[in-house]
Amino acid sequence: MEIDEKELIKGCIEGDRLSQEMLYKRFSGQMYAISLRYTKATQEAEDVLQESFIKVFRQIKNYKKEAPLVFWIKRIVINTALNAQRSKLYLYPMVDVDDLKEKAGEQKEVSDYTMDELMSMVKDLPASSQIIFNLYAIEGYKHHEIAEMLEISVGTSKSQYSRAKFLLRERMKEKSKHYGKG
Amino acid sequence: MEKANKTFEEQWHQALGHAEVTPPQQVWVAIDGQLANDQARDYKRLLIFYKWVAAACILLFVLGTVLFWQNGNSSLDSEIADAEIKSNSNSSNSNETIAQKSTGVIALDEDDNREEASLSLESDAKPTQVNNSIAAVPNPSSRGSVVVVESIPLKMEEMTIVSLHPKSASIPSTLEPWKATHLYGVARTWEEVEQDMASSPLWAGVSFSAGSFDPGYGESSGNDLILSDQIGFTSESAVPQQRTQSRPTYSAGQSVAGGLNVGKKITRRVVLSSGLHYSAFSTGSASSQLVSDELDNLYALTAETSDNNLESALSAGELSYEGELVQLTNEFQYLTIPLKAGYVLLDRKINITLNTGLAGNFRVDSRLVAEGEPGGLNNDFSTADSYERVYFNFLTSVEFGYLFKEHYQFLLEPNYNQALNDFTSSSNPNQAKPRNLGLSIGFRYNF
Numbered sequence: 001m002e003i004d005e006k007e008l009i010k011g012c013i014e015g016d017r018l019s020q021e022m023l024y025k026r027f028s029g030q031m032y033a034i035s036l037r038y039t040k041a042t043q044e045a046e047d048v049l050q051e052s053f054i055k056v057f058r059q060i061k062n063y064k065k066e067a068p069l070v071f072w073i074k075r076i077v078i079n080t081a082l083n084a085q086r087s088k089l090y091l092y093p094m095v096d097v098d099d100l101k102e103k104a105g106e107q108k109e110v111s112d113y114t115m116d117e118l119m120s121m122v123k124d125l126p127a128s129s130q131i132i133f134n135l136y137a138i139e140g141y142k143h144h145e146i147a148e149m150l151e152i153s154v155g156t157s158k159s160q161y162s163r164a165k166f167l168l169r170e171r172m173k174e175k176s177k178h179y180g181k182g
Numbered sequence: 183m184e185k186a187n188k189t190f191e192e193q194w195h196q197a198l199g200h201a202e203v204t205p206p207q208q209v210w211v212a213i214d215g216q217l218a219n220d221q222a223r224d225y226k227r228l229l230i231f232y233k234w235v236a237a238a239c240i241l242l243f244v245l246g247t248v249l250f251w252q253n254g255n256s257s258l259d260s261e262i263a264d265a266e267i268k269s270n271s272n273s274s275n276s277n278e279t280i281a282q283k284s285t286g287v288i289a290l291d292e293d294d295n296r297e298e299a300s301l302s303l304e305s306d307a308k309p310t311q312v313n314n315s316i317a318a319v320p321n322p323s324s325r326g327s328v329v330v331v332e333s334i335p336l337k338m339e340e341m342t343i344v345s346l347h348p349k350s351a352s353i354p355s356t357l358e359p360w361k362a363t364h365l366y367g368v369a370r371t372w373e374e375v376e377q378d379m380a381s382s383p384l385w386a387g388v389s390f391s392a393g394s395f396d397p398g399y400g401e402s403s404g405n406d407l408i409l410s411d412q413i414g415f416t417s418e419s420a421v422p423q424q425r426t427q428s429r430p431t432y433s434a435g436q437s438v439a440g441g442l443n444v445g446k447k448i449t450r451r452v453v454l455s456s457g458l459h460y461s462a463f464s465t466g467s468a469s470s471q472l473v474s475d476e477l478d479n480l481y482a483l484t485a486e487t488s489d490n491n492l493e494s495a496l497s498a499g500e501l502s503y504e505g506e507l508v509q510l511t512n513e514f515q516y517l518t519i520p521l522k523a524g525y526v527l528l529d530r531k532i533n534i535t536l537n538t539g540l541a542g543n544f545r546v547d548s549r550l551v552a553e554g555e556p557g558g559l560n561n562d563f564s565t566a567d568s569y570e571r572v573y574f575n576f577l578t579s580v581e582f583g584y585l586f587k588e589h590y591q592f593l594l595e596p597n598y599n600q601a602l603n604d605f606t607s608s609s610n611p612n613q614a615k616p617r618n619l620g621l622s623i624g625f626r627y628n629f
Contacts, residue, residue: 024213028209029204033202110194111193138194
């Protein structure tokens with residue numbers, strides 16, 4: 001029987017472990033997928049997921065219900081992932097990337113690939129490109145928002161995104177050759 | 183290009199934006215463990231908090247106990263000195279006066295084979311002479327030495343000594359066992375409260391009392407409740423002639439009182455106290471006939487000649503019985519000023535005092551009250567003219583006090599009051615001396 005979200009929140013605020021587990025089960029799949037997109041290794045994603053839910057349970061009393069709970073949790077997961085990746089971003093400072101010319105040829109459809117393949121392609125991107133691609137293409141943030149979040153310039157965000165897109169297309173072509181799809 | 187990009191982004195968003203991947207079980211296990219740790223940490227924090235609270239309580243208790251005993255010791259020293267000097271003065275032939283707060287130095291004269299005691303006093307103290315022939319201090323071990331007696335606060339009017347008796351030097355063996363200062367660690371609670379009480383003879387407090395109130399109508403007037411059918415009333419019978427026989431009789435009711443008290447301990451065992459109390463008495467209810475006049479005004483048939491409205495209706499002579507009864511109650515309000523003398527039976531942390539005295543009761547208001555007032559009665563219910571403005575009563579009580587803080591005392595006092603004169607006036611057909619039995623609860627501050 002599906003338990004009302006309000007009841008779950010109330011239970012979590014009261015520290016009821018059963019409610020916490022139910023909340024985790026309800027949202028962990030989606031949040032784990034997000035974690036995987038922002039990290040390089042499975043272990044990292046698990047750490048992000050764990051840390052994120054701990055934050056969720058500690059901060060749920062501050063949840064204002066202005067946005068759906070899933071968005072609130074998603075923001076926590078993304079911020080946690082960004083914090084985890086931030087050190088790597090500093091290790092590899094983001095610089096503007098010249099516009100990369102895509103090779104002529106047939107544009108492959110994303111739907112031609114499985115989710116695992118797509119995940120793998122995103123994970124293989126350089127850390128900075130991976131994050132900006134996730135934020136822009138999948139989460140839907142604007143470049144100026146990304147620039148603010150990551151404390152970079154808008155130009156850097158755009159160029160890193162272009163790089164990510166270029167690399168992904170290259171990877172998609174390689175995959176299609178490998179599987180004989182193209 | 184823009185269109186293609188958008189398509190590319192939308193495709194990725196559709197493919198991964200709502201993707202779900204089941205996380206490994208160990209993630210929840212880790213989260214569960216961390217939450218359990220958090221919970222344990224919270225409990226631990228709470229436990230630490232309570233530990234600190236407990237430690238603070240213990241510290242306060244220990245500190246309070248230490249201060250308590252320190253004060254007890256110093257006051258006991260003074261008491262012992264007092265007792266010693268009194269005993270010395272009894273055995274001496276002549277008296278000398280010693281000033282308050284002195285530091286006495288007893289110099290022992292070795293050559294003379296008798297000790298000359300002299301007291302070096304502060305500048306504001308009187309010079310003291312000591313009868314050398316009597317002030318011998320046999321203390322072999324300290325011959326030729328000086329014994330210093332420090333800071334004994336003595337009151338001038340209480341202190342007359344002739345000399346230092348040998349007993350005073352051989353403390354503490356000459357002391358009564360229960361006053362021995364050298365028995366450190368032995369509780370001397372018998373003295374502590376006495377000292378507090380002795381040093382704080384003035385007090386003020388509040389009290390509230392509740393109990394029974396017996397107006398005593400039946401004893402002096404001898405009238406009875408007589409209902410209309412018992413004396414043959416009919417609806418058309420002559421009410422005016424018979425009404426005095428139908429007066430209701432009021433049984434005992436309740437009393438409440440509250441007010442301020444002040445008192446002073448004039449000797450160790452005698453206390454005088456007074457105060458100002460507001461007292462409200464009510465009798466029990468009694469049945470009375472309802473009558474009506476030709477204008478259908480309803481009256482309760484009372485014995486009050488001061489009820490002008492009823493008197494007018496009676497003089498008109500057109501009253502008829504309604505066949506209904508109404509319940510009437512007398513209510514009184516007084517300002518009471520008691521004057522009590524008390525004898526203290528026990529003066530410790532718990533104290534017991536026997537009180538007796540007189541109280542003047544000054545009438546504020548008195549009236550009849552009809553319960554429910556069916557249909558609205560036209561009586562003038564004020565009974566002010568039927569009662570004296572002042573009546574006096576004898577009072578007696580046993581006061582049980584509990585000193586729960588240094589200056590604060592909780593009191594419980596069963597009391598009995600008996601009027602010495604009638605509280606009814608000559609216009610009242612009843613002559614009555616009320617009495618009341620009550621229990622008073624109060625708090626007192628000892629200055």
